[in-house]
Amino acid sequence: MSVKFKVIEKGQPGVAGGGTKKYYASTSSSGELTLEKLTKRIEKNSTVGGADIRAVLYAMVEMMQESLEDGQIVRLGDLGSIRLNVKSKGEEKEEEVSSSSIIGAKAIFTPSTKLKDMLKTLKYEKVASN
Numbered sequence: 857m858s859v860k861f862k863v864i865e866k867g868q869p870g871v872a873g874g875g876t877k878k879y880y881a882s883t884s885s886s887g888e889l890t891l892e893k894l895t896k897r898i899e900k901n902s903t904v905g906g907a908d909i910r911a912v913l914y915a916m917v918e919m920m921q922e923s924l925e926d927g928q929i930v931r932l933g934d935l936g937s938i939r940l941n942v943k944s945k946g947e948e949k950e951e952e953v954s955s956s957s958i959i960g961a962k963a964i965f966t967p968s969t970k971l972k973d974m975l976k977t978l979k980y981e982k983v984a985s986n
Contacts, residue, residue, distance in 0.1 A: 858979040860884040884983050891917075924963065936967040 862884045867874020889897075891913055899906045920930045920938065929939040941964045944957040967975070 858981040860886055860981050860983045862983055881980075881982075932968075934968050934970045936965060936971055939964050939966070 860883070861881045863879050864882045865877050865879055867877045891910070895906050895909045895913060898904070898909050902909075923930050924938065924940050927940070929937050931937045941962055942958050943960045943962075944953070945959055947953045947957055
């Protein structure tokens, strides 16, 4: 299999009117794998029933959220890890930094070495742009 990509045109960031435009490759999604579909695929490749798989997957999502809320890094073996990162306003003095300085949070995914190695060997296929 190969990763599909399309060609998109982008202007220069921060330049009025876009400045000089160039063409770039951009991945083209071929669908999505939902938790329901994942459950069915795992069920076909194991001796565990769908209800049990679904229960474990939903519990895993819940435990991951709780762990991230507690400030823990969630390590997912050969997949990688997820951790939280915050964005904050800059304050003039150290003592002025408080929880109200935080203006947002995001989850950061870091792929495992095994996943990074897979990314290095991907094959690509250009698809027609819409």
